Amino acid sequence: MKKFGVEIAVGIFIIAGLLCLAYISIYLGKINLLGMGNNTYEVKAIFSSATGLKKDTDIKIAGVNVGIVTSITLDNYEAVVAMKIRNDIELQDDCIASINTMGLLGDAYVEISPGGSDVIIEPGGMIRETVPPVDLKKLIGNIAFGKVE
Missing domain, CATH: 2.40.30 (Elongation Factor Tu (Ef-tu); domain 3)
Structure with missing residues (x-):
């Protein structure tokens, strides 16, 4: 049971890291995603x-x-x-x-x-x-x- 909790924590950490990386890539790359930035x-x-x-x-x-x-x-x-x-x-x-x-x-x-x-x-x-x-x-x-x- 303890091993299952560690795996969930690692999974959440990896997903959070990927979301941060995606946000930084969009922000710094000036990517227009889903109509954002059409002003x-x-x-x-x-x-x-x-x-x-x-x-x-x-x-x-x-x-x-x-x-x-x-x-x-x-x-x-x-x-x-x-x-x-x-x-x-x-x-x-x-x-x-x-x-x-x-x-x-x-x-x-x-x-x-x-x-x-x-x-x-x-x-x-x-x-x-x-x-x-x-x-x-x-x-x-x-x-x-x-x-x-």
């Missing part, structure tokens, strides 16, 4: 270069994460970046999306600077104003050879 809408932006961006790159406003990059495609030699933005964030139609890095050599992210317009971008809409990332190699080359503008 976003999509917008797109066209950049002349999307250097450093990749799927799941953060979208920030004033340093606060408000979304992620969902895809990057090429259209007419320009990068079309699709982004999922939280529903509670309204983007004005004159906002500016720029690609920045965290520090000098850090990961890239998209920074959205709010606009002043009363017109809000609809889901599926386009951010019209974009700023591509700074080309660090080109900048250093210009400084080294005295071609700073």
Whole structure:
């Protein structure tokens, strides 16, 4: 009888561990399970270069994460970046999306600077104003050879 109680305790411990592992995997992996996490809408932006961006790159406003990059495609030699933005964030139609890095050599992210317009971008809409990332190699080359503008 005592052996049966130990087996039950071990079974409960293993099940609890598996449930914790599943929760952490879903939470950290940003997996959309059974409709959870559908509180976003999509917008797109066209950049002349999307250097450093990749799927799941953060979208920030004033340093606060408000979304992620969902895809990057090429259209007419320009990068079309699709982004999922939280529903509670309204983007004005004159906002500016720029690609920045965290520090000098850090990961890239998209920074959205709010606009002043009363017109809000609809889901599926386009951010019209974009700023591509700074080309660090080109900048250093210009400084080294005295071609700073």
